[in-house]
Amino acid sequence: MVALKMTTPMSISPRQSTLLHMLMMCLFAMMFVTTSPQPARAETLPVDRVIARLNEDILTISDVAEAAAQTGRQSRLSPDLVGALLDRTLLLQAAKKAMVEVPDDDINRQVEEMVTDLQSHYDGDAGFRQALLEEHQTLERLKEELRRKAIIDYKLYRVVAARISLSDTDVAQYEKSTLANEGTPPEAFHLRQLSVPITGEGAAGRNQALSRVAEQLSRMNAEGLSFVEGIKKYSTDALAKASGGDLGFMPADSLAPKVLQAVRDLKPGEVTPPMITGANASIFYLDSKRGARTTLFQQRFGEERTKLLDELRKKARLQVYDAEFAKYVPESYRSLMETTTSGATSPSTKVSSKP
Numbered sequence: 001m002v003a004l005k006m007t008t009p010m011s012i013s014p015r016q017s018t019l020l021h022m023l024m025m026c027l028f029a030m031m032f033v034t035t036s037p038q039p040a041r042a043e044t045l046p047v048d049r050v051i052a053r054l055n056e057d058i059l060t061i062s063d064v065a066e067a068a069a070q071t072g073r074q075s076r077l078s079p080d081l082v083g084a085l086l087d088r089t090l091l092l093q094a095a096k097k098a099m100v101e102v103p104d105d106d107i108n109r110q111v112e113e114m115v116t117d118l119q120s121h122y123d124g125d126a127g128f129r130q131a132l133l134e135e136h137q138t139l140e141r142l143k144e145e146l147r148r149k150a151i152i153d154y155k156l157y158r159v160v161a162a163r164i165s166l167s168d169t170d171v172a173q174y175e176k177s178t179l180a181n182e183g184t185p186p187e188a189f190h191l192r193q194l195s196v197p198i199t200g201e202g203a204a205g206r207n208q209a210l211s212r213v214a215e216q217l218s219r220m221n222a223e224g225l226s227f228v229e230g231i232k233k234y235s236t237d238a239l240a241k242a243s244g245g246d247l248g249f250m251p252a253d254s255l256a257p258k259v260l261q262a263v264r265d266l267k268p269g270e271v272t273p274p275m276i277t278g279a280n281a282s283i284f285y286l287d288s289k290r291g292a293r294t295t296l297f298q299q300r301f302g303e304e305r306t307k308l309l310d311e312l313r314k315k316a317r318l319q320v321y322d323a324e325f326a327k328y329v330p331e332s333y334r335s336l337m338e339t340t341t342s343g344a345t346s347p348s349t350k351v352s353s354k355p
Contacts, residue, residue, distance in 0.1 A: 194231055
């Protein structure tokens, strides 16, 4: 585990990772959720049907399942899940109105990268295709679903990003302010960690662990394996093996001083020397880094997304046809909600801004 300045333990999920990895795993889950029969249970809608309309878009139960998969939530209804679905629908409507253009070449390239990465989790191409077969899926259908997901995410990104403008002066002021207030520049590092536990006592035990982790790296290099491939092959930690040692983006102020000093000197694709981090000997690999401009952009992105949703909600109309769904409409949408009596007929056709 990464050595942190704080004393609380850090929990890292198997997919606390790049956006690409997160989208890939969520989409793969979404495909199976929306195409496989799901058992009915309390607070879970059992069959696909229309449950609400938000402006011009009709929402169905399969939309709930899709939103659950995309956001990493369970398909059981909750205010968070319903809110995520409604937010996404409003943003896609805004993207449609803004006529956001999708770069087909970039989307196609992203799909191929996602498929390649997904294949790496199986025992060769045959194992991957067998897994698809067992889920009654085809590679062509998987690519189509991945493409659809990538298009949606691009639109969700662009409709907010188009509202943001950063000048060099903005970035310089943000960097100066962060350095003065926090003592470190506003930067973050996307890291992967190869580690072995310290099993011996004292300095001798630490030195043995340092030698073992260095030997692992040498063996990976000798076999021509990438850092991720090597971790998946040699790591004895199930979590690290599943994620390729991915720690996601780590803010500079969350890293122990010796780790921060080592990774700051790296270029993407380089590794640190072996070092002791808590009860492990570790080597860190730098995937990428974020400087002041990227960090400020992300901060502004969150702010602008909130502002845009507030603007869209003020003009929105939400009609709910399902009593169970209505229970979980979050507070931010309550004032918009119009409930239809049980005797009313809900729409039977779907008009959507989704691709």
